[in-house]
Amino acid sequence: MKYALAAGQRVEASPDGRATCPTCNGEVIAKCGSYRIWHWAHRGMQDCDSWAEKETEWHRAWKNRFPADHQEVVLHDGQSGERHVADVRTSHGLVIEFQHSHLDPKERTERESFYGNMLWVVDGTRLKGDYPRFLKGIDRHRPIINGHFLLAFPEECLPKIWLESSVPVIFDFRGVDASESSDHLKNVLWCLLPGRAEGNAVLVGMSPEQFVSVAPSRAQLIQVMETLANISQVLRELRAQQRYWSLPLPPGGRPLRRPSPRFWDFGSAVRLSNRMRHPRCKSMPKHIHQVPDQ
Known part of the structure; x- marks a missing residue:
């Protein structure tokens, strides 16, 4: 401690x-x-504290990015008498747990249940194979809008232990090195949202600076349910368009000119952007998500 x-x-x-x-x-x-x-x-x-573990330099460095009075907050369950120390708990009640070592799925579930309103930050440098796997998986996907990626098969991209988490999980692939990496994907925090959008996992990219700035200012880093609902609606609209243009022509009918994918993809992206009210920031890479003001 x-x-x-x-x-x-x-x-x-x-x-x-x-x-x-x-x-x-x-x-x-x-x-x-x-x-x-x-x-x-x-x-x-x-x-x-049965959940306590040896603190690494990575662990301490992350805690130090938050105010001292937000660090190591003791939480007590009045019914069970259980006490645990949250790595960080903001003034808005958001618990942030930094996880370096292997975590048993049962304990992960217990901690999520105990803390309730929380998110994980996971050290993606602990196992050498995690980042190459992530890199290979994310390379096959493009952001659908402003830093949101859809993963049809998230198990091919991310560690399986975190796929069924009931809270957001942020992966840090840069580790203790605070300097900018030449690999721009390492300079991004990748947040896996709980739940699915039309069967797809949703991954959100954001900068470490933005995370540290925004997380203490609100009860939830991202409005998960609203985000998933908006993305699901856009996916349904895209599928409806695809089905329309694949309908057979009536007898004697003239073929209709199908709009280019760029046109209707852009229109759907604009509608999603308007729903989510995510302001674009030209100074940040296009894969970075801008967490909206509340």
């Missing part, structure tokens, strides 16, 4: 430090070595 209590104040670990755990009030000691980031640890081997 980054913070413990000393004289009633939240403090970070320092050499020879002593404090108490904000969750269980047990004694914790400062771990200030040269191999791991400085942190507090319970005197025994067992952490009082």
Whole structure:
């Protein structure tokens, strides 16, 4: 843990430090070595939070991008008595969990149920094969509008453990390197929305700076249900157009001139953009999604 209590104040670990755990009030000691980031640890081997895990440099770097009073917030379920520490909880009640290590699907489900209004940020650099698989999968798709990608077979692109998540899952493929990568896709956070649009998974690209700026300002990063409903409607309109132009001609009828795909795709894209009210930003790459103001 980054913070413990000393004289009633939240403090970070320092050499020879002593404090108490904000969750269980047990004694914790400062771990200030040269191999791991400085942190507090319970005197025994067992952490009082069963969901706690060793914090990596990636984990700490992400938490530090949010205000200190949003970090490591203890949440309590009054009915079950269960207590857990959210990595980040904003003033609007949005919990953000940063996940580096492997996570059992059962625990993932339990954490999503406990926190409710939450999203995941997943370290996409942990397994070497994850980014090449993502790159191969995303290369076969184009954004339908302003950073929204449709994935008919998301299992070919993303780790299976996250495909059935009930909350948004953001994949970070740049990792701890804060500098801009020459691979522009690594500079984007990729958010998998829960649910499906006409059977397709929806992936949204956004910049890390935009995520850090917008997430603390609202209860939900993206209006998921509205977004899926709008995309589904556009897909149904496109299918209806395709069915119309494939109808057989009546006897003696003249063939109609079919509009170019660019024309009707653009019209549908405009309608979707108007529904979702996503302002375009010319200074950002075209695959970046602009989270609308609320």
